Amino acid sequence: MTFTIGCHLSIAKGFAAAARDAISIGANTFQFFTRNPRGGKAKQLDPVDLADFADVRTQAGMTRILAHAPYTLNPASVKPETCEFALQTLADDLQRMEQIMPGQLYNMHPGAHVGQGPEAAIDKIAAALNAVLQPQQTTTLLLETMAGKGSEVGRTFEEIVAIIDRVELADHVGVCLDTCHVWDGGYDIVGNLEGTLEEFDRVIGLDRLRAIHLNDSKNPCGAHKDRHEALDEGFIGFDALAAIVNHPALRDLPFYLETPHDDLSGYADEIARLKASRS
Ligand code: FE
Numbered sequence: 001m002t003f004t005i006g007c008h009l010s011i012a013k014g015f016a017a018a019a020r021d022a023i024s025i026g027a028n029t030f031q032f033f034t035r036n037p038r039g040g041k042a043k044q045l046d047p048v049d050l051a052d053f054a055d056v057r058t059q060a061g062m063t064r065i066l067a068h069a070p071y072t073l074n075p076a077s078v079k080p081e082t083c084e085f086a087l088q089t090l091a092d093d094l095q096r097m098e099q100i101m102p103g104q105l106y107n108m109h110p111g112a113h114v115g116q117g118p119e120a121a122i123d124k125i126a127a128a129l130n131a132v133l134q135p136q137q138t139t140t141l142l143l144e145t146m147a148g149k150g151s152e153v154g155r156t157f158e159e160i161v162a163i164i165d166r167v168e169l170a171d172h173v174g175v176c177l178d179t180c181h182v183w184d185g186g187y188d189i190v191g192n193l194e195g196t197l198e199e200f201d202r203v204i205g206l207d208r209l210r211a212i213h214l215n216d217s218k219n220p221c222g223a224h225k226d227r228h229e230a231l232d233e234g235f236i237g238f239d240a241l242a243a244i245v246n247h248p249a250l251r252d253l254p255f256y257l258e259t260p261h262d263d264l265s266g267y268a269d270e271i272a273r274l275k276a277s278r279s
């Protein structure tokens, strides 16, 4: 099985350019924001770019991409207009994914309960997913594990599965595990990776896990902060992250770096190092 590794890239110059950027740094997948991460309107899809993108992928054998929803979306908001905006954006993004590349992954932050408590938020998030998921959709929607900053929902595996359990088309839903987030959320993936994965399997089921965000953390385990760090420069460290990309239960998943770098060479170095670590 090939090592599917990439990083977050900009699609400002189009999808084909992003795929070429990925290939230039040794990646065979990439993640992108579907639109300005703070929300707003998505750029019109360009059929010429999409055809070019398909050619680049075919030539490079790129079979996996991951879209990321704007992180400001909150389908659990107390404001009806914020919920409505989240709903419209999710529905629009999912429709666009069918045109960009069918059969791929679309990741979202579940939301924030903003004082209503996680239970009420979980109901609202599930209701939003029930409104936007379509039976004929080929895209799998992923809920990202969160650090538990502020009133974020999805810090615990229990909260994630509570959402999935309320979704009718649960076959279209999976989970993206962010190493910085689970660490900040209190799961010790350094000292007890095995125990964390056992817990994930018992609570959610490892069959739901479809992608990994591979990040080091600027903070200790349980800090609830969500500040990503370059690999090996944070509290998680390279060895623990290498153990993750080599773990039998995880090694065939796609991995995405969301580490802070000023240019592509920072990602190229991390990708090369991770490839070298693969046993
Ligand atoms: Fe994210």
Ligand code: FE
Pocket (backbone or CB within 6 Å): 144, 178, 213, 258
């Ligand atoms: Fe992430």
Ligand code: ZN
Pocket (backbone or CB within 6 Å): 178, 180, 181, 226, 227, 228
């Ligand atoms: Zn994060």
